[in-house]
Amino acid sequence: MVNNAINVSAYKGLPPSEVGDDRHYISDGPLYPVEDILNLLEVGESTTILWTRQCKSHVQQLSYEIADVQKLIRQAITQGQYVNSQWCVQKPTGPWAACDGYRLFRDEWVEYAYKEMRYEYYVKFAIGKTGKLLLLVSCHLSR
Template sequence: MVNTLKNISAYQSEPPTDLQPRIIASGPLYPREKVLAVLDCGKTPSPFTKKCVQDLERLSLDLEKDVPELIRTALISGTFLGSEWCQGKSPTLVVACDAYRLFRSEWVAHARKDMRFEYYVKFALKRPKEENSQPELILIVSCHLSEERR
């Protein structure tokens, strides 16, 4: 069977046919320092899936401010959950992702108090256009609260 999937992530491996198995045994795939350096460059992360776009809108998360902060918190104080292949908006594009769980305290106006929320964040570094360049962009694959985990 011919593999028609194209890996656009910085993880240098061919995706499995039909993304089976999805789980990537080694991980995390992206070193913390490298991801933090990409965040420090100030480029806005880009949603990679339709569901991620919907989740970010529903949670009113800003791509320029909130999402980089969530990723940074996940890397510094979150828990690495594993790595896996994920399909994007286009059915032929895939990325190898690292998934993290993090907790964050947020003000809830309706409750008039800070409340603790559990987030899941899954991301990949995009493969640079030039072969020896550093990744410049983070692709957000998933960003949602724990009770929305599927």
């Protein structure tokens, strides 16, 4: 399917010209300096946008507020591991954002099991073109 290939991220590359099932990886990542992401998180909750419908659904399933999401992003970029960078599309016809993906292993207390268990989280995001927003594409437990 052909799209309008608009890039809404601060990354200067050109998005793919077609939407398909293939992932569109970017080889020169991570694309965004950790310091830039931390600075955006420090500004407040208004700088973090749940950018895709699927991301909104995943955050809701986790019962997270934006403050929880920001804490997870902060931990992922400082204590987690960079996974890859790729072009992500918001809707079938665009727009696109060049995103960095991170994973984080975190021990959490599980009330029903009466013990701590290790969970793997995955977050994927872009800094918006103006540099003032963090566009969150994925925020979920590993599948």
